[in-house]
Amino acid sequence: MFSIIVAFDKNFCIGKNGKMPWHIKEDFKWFKEKTTNHTIVMGKNTFNSIGKILPNRKTIIVSHSPFIEGENCHTIQNFEKFLEDNKDNNEEIFICGGGEIYKKALPYAKKFYLTIVDTEIENGDTFFPKINLKNLKKAYEQKVNSTPPCTFYVFERDKIKEQDKTIN
Numbered sequence: 001m002f003s004i005i006v007a008f009d010k011n012f013c014i015g016k017n018g019k020m021p022w023h024i025k026e027d028f029k030w031f032k033e034k035t036t037n038h039t040i041v042m043g044k045n046t047f048n049s050i051g052k053i054l055p056n057r058k059t060i061i062v063s064h065s066p067f068i069e070g071e072n073c074h075t076i077q078n079f080e081k082f083l084e085d086n087k088d089n090n091e092e093i094f095i096c097g098g099g100e101i102y103k104k105a106l107p108y109a110k111k112f113y114l115t116i117v118d119t120e121i122e123n124g125d126t127f128f129p130k131i132n133l134k135n136l137k138k139a140y141e142q143k144v145n146s147t148p149p150c151t152f153y154v155f156e157r158d159k160i161k162e163q164d165k166t167i168n
């Protein structure tokens with residue numbers, strides 16, 4: 001089962017100049033809590049922006065070319081096949097970005113861990129697809145008094161119907 005974990009601003013911006021546009025320690029903690037002891041999947045650009053293999057997780061990097069291979073880190077070159085092969089996997093697999101990876105994984109995701117950041121980034125260059133949250137079931141909401149402020153949400157999608165694939 002695929003879950004998406006992402007933080008975006010009021011305009012769905014997730015990145016600027018190859019980096020996260022904010023540093024919210026509460027959000028890093030939320031990410032760590034949710035993903036520890038699970039498998040995380042990220043595009044090569046996101047991996048390079050983090051700059052290291054995150055501990056206590058199995059990391060899958062997506063790249064068209066062979067990249068890092070290690071004990072807890074593996075590179076896949078055919079992301080579409082990976083999504084198809086694992087869509088009925090009982091294990092929760094976390095899709096961690098960036099823009100290209102979210103876009104491709106969106107039709108497969110059943111659970112969404114969304115941090116909505118109460119800001120508008122100027123000149124952001126990477127975006128999450130503009131989803132309509134009304135088409136998802138809200139399972140959790142927590143306002144956070146961070147700088148900038150944000151809200152943690154968990155949304156669920158019971159069944160992935162063909163017409164819901166883009167959640168628009």
Ligand SMILES: NC(=O)c1ccc[n+]([C@@H]2O[C@H](COP(=O)([O-])OP(=O)(O)OC[C@H]3O[C@@H](n4cnc5c(N)ncnc54)[C@H](OP(=O)(O)O)[C@@H]3O)[C@@H](O)[C@H]2O)c1
Pocket residue numbers: 005006007008013014015016017018019020021042043044045046047049062063064065076077078079080096097098099100101102104126
């Ligand atoms: N706010 C958040 O929650 C959040 C989370 C994650 C990332 N981000 C931000 O997002 C930005 C990075 O996103 P991005 O869109 O530039 O890059 P990305 O999605 O992290 O990685 C893109 C790379 O993934 C590989 N790739 C993509 N589709 C593929 C496919 N179908 N098959 C095989 N490989 C594939 C390609 O690598 P090759 O070129 O090696 O083939 C491509 O260049 C950064 O600013 C980062 O900080 C934000």
